[in-house]
Amino acid sequence: MKNLIICRHAKSSWDDPFLDDHKRPLAKRGIRDAPRMAQRLKDRNIIPDLMVSSGAERAKATALAAAEILQYPEEKISFTDELYHASSGSILRTIRHSPVDVNTLFIFGHNPGLNDLIEDLGGNIDNLPTCGQFGFQFETNTWNEVGRFNAKAWFFDFPKNKTQIQD
Template sequence: MKNILLIRHAKSDWNNENLTDFERPLNARGFRDAEFMSSRLANKGLHIDCIISSSAVRALTTAQFFAQALSMDKNSLIQHRFLYGASESQYVEIIQEFDDSLHDIILIAHNPSISNVAHILCSQLELESMPTCCMIHIHFPLAKSWKDIQQHTGQLVSIEYPKLYTHNI
């Protein structure tokens, strides 16, 4: 069995024209949401083997919140430069290349690709586009290897995003 949590990076800052898209940091809401959602995930007690994140600043910062909340060591956070700007088929290829000794993985990246990948992996998904800092947990009960991950082989476990809990933030 394999599990993947697809997470869209938290809300980013668009105010600095001198930064490239890749360099954009989180804004105040992004920091708040990343802290809140990572804490929610940590409270579920799920075991996560590693976090694979786009190396873009906003995704990596989001990933660092999750790694800290889950008490993961720094070697468990892997930057994957190809997740920035990758197509949906490239995302699926990246997932299929995960080490099979890993069973529960977080993948943190960007819209629209990450939302589209969620739809490719799980036919039960009704959310059209992932809001910022959205977590979609997909379970693959028949997958012994990440190579077994194919279109619509995943089962939706949960969808959470900050605006569901706005009154708590």
């Protein structure tokens, strides 16, 4: 069994409209929401074996906030620009290259790629909001075999969610 947690970066700041998009930091709301959402995962005993994040500042900050709450060593987070505005297929390729000994993988990235990936894997979602999380479980022992055919939607959660939707 493999567990995938898809995490969209927290709310980004638009205080400087001329700032390069890759360097855009978190807004106050994002700084507040990122640790809260990580705590929800911790409360459900969902702990990463590996965290992979887009290299964009807002995704990195979201991953680092989660790592702190989940007591995951920040030096073990894999930051890659390959996830920056990546397509569903590119994100899936990254997932499929994960080490076999990783059972719970967290991916931090951006829409529309994350939305498309969720839909491609059979998840039912209109939009993954900022700092939203969508979990899948896969009936396989290797990441290179994950796909729609063995995916089961596990949960969907986001900052304004009061019920923590379960599938």
